[in-house]
Amino acid sequence: xxxxxxxxxxxxxxxxxxxxxxxxxxxxxxxxxxxxxxxxxxxxxxxxxxxxxxxxxxxxxxxxxxxxxxxxxxxxxxxxxxxxxxxxxxxxxxxxxxxxxxxxxxxxxxxxxxxxxxxxxxxxxxxxxxxxxxxxxxxxxxxxxxxxxxxxxxxxxxxxxxxxxxxxxxxxxxxxxxxxxxxxxxxxxxxxxxxxxxxxxxxxxxxxxxxxxxxxxxxxxxxxxxxxxxxxxxxxxxxxxxxxxxxxxxxxxxxxxxxxxxxxxxxxxxxxxxxx
Numbered sequence: 001x002x003x004x005x006x007x008x009x010x011x012x013x014x015x016x017x018x019x020x021x022x023x024x025x026x027x028x029x030x031x032x033x034x035x036x037x038x039x040x041x042x043x044x045x046x047x048x049x050x051x052x053x054x055x056x057x058x059x060x061x062x063x064x065x066x067x068x069x070x071x072x073x074x075x076x077x078x079x080x081x082x083x084x085x086x087x088x089x090x091x092x093x094x095x096x097x098x099x100x101x102x103x104x105x106x107x108x109x110x111x112x113x114x115x116x117x118x119x120x121x122x123x124x125x126x127x128x129x130x131x132x133x134x135x136x137x138x139x140x141x142x143x144x145x146x147x148x149x150x151x152x153x154x155x156x157x158x159x160x161x162x163x164x165x166x167x168x169x170x171x172x173x174x175x176x177x178x179x180x181x182x183x184x185x186x187x188x189x190x191x192x193x194x195x196x197x198x199x200x201x202x203x204x205x206x207x208x209x210x211x212x213x214x215x216x217x218x219x220x221x222x223x224x225x226x227x228x229x230x231x232x233x234x235x236x237x238x239x240x241x242x243x244x245x246x247x248x249x250x251x252x253x254x255x256x257x258x259x260x261x262x263x264x265x266x267x268x269x270x271x272x273x274x275x276x
Contacts, residue, residue, distance in 0.1 A: 153208025
């Protein structure tokens with residue numbers, strides 16, 4: 001290798017790990033959270049109490065570290081309680097936003113890597129905010145019907161989350177690629193009527209797709225935003241009276257590659273620090 005003979009060059013290059021996707025259920029009667037770190041039946045990876053019975057529960061990446069953690073919403077006061085770890089304890093953020101008795105919706109509305117809050121009211125109006133603190137909505141628009149369930153995800157892989165709605169009476173999804181009023185970009189039926197929706201990047205391809213949780217506690221997950229059979233499931237976790245959600249966890253510690261170049265020889269060393 002001309003020009004570097006006798007010279008030792010070393011570079012440590014971190015490998016970006018794909019997020020691990022898990023599923024969770026919240027028991028609204030006891031405010032108990034059950035999370036499982038794989039998309040399959042089995043015992044919970046962790047369980048803990050958070051919030052108050054009767055609240056709504058979900059997960060999001062509130063601090064931009066790549067891991068989605070628990071959040072809760074009190075519909076009576078339209079207040080969000082967000083926590084940066086999946087454990088019992090006090091919230092890291094307490095935010096009143098929107099009209100009481102709205103439904104919560106969570107997403108990265110501006111592509112900055114942080115999930116922030118939103119609400120969907122009885123008129124079918126979304127109000128979305130780009131930061132997790134009190135203040136006016138950054139976006140307000142109508143989409144769908146107020147009796148439906150709001151959802152969010154990156155439906156087209158552009159790095160920004162946008163909204164959707166789910167009609168539980170016919171198990172139909174209506175998804176839109178922009179956070180604005182207009183017709184749906186995706187309109188399809190998936191899962192049994194009466195199910196509850198959830199969303200996630202089940203196959204780590206950078207696109208959020210849909211899932212449902214039925215009245216028997218079964219999850220059905222699909223890798224494309226279209227009608228068809230489930231790609232994952234059905235599998236049971238929790239009970240049908242619980243609230244389903246998904247969460248992503250970035251594995252730690254990261255793996256690094258150490259490249260050593262010298263004397264015409266390239267050596268590849270893999271350094272891994274194991275998690276305990």
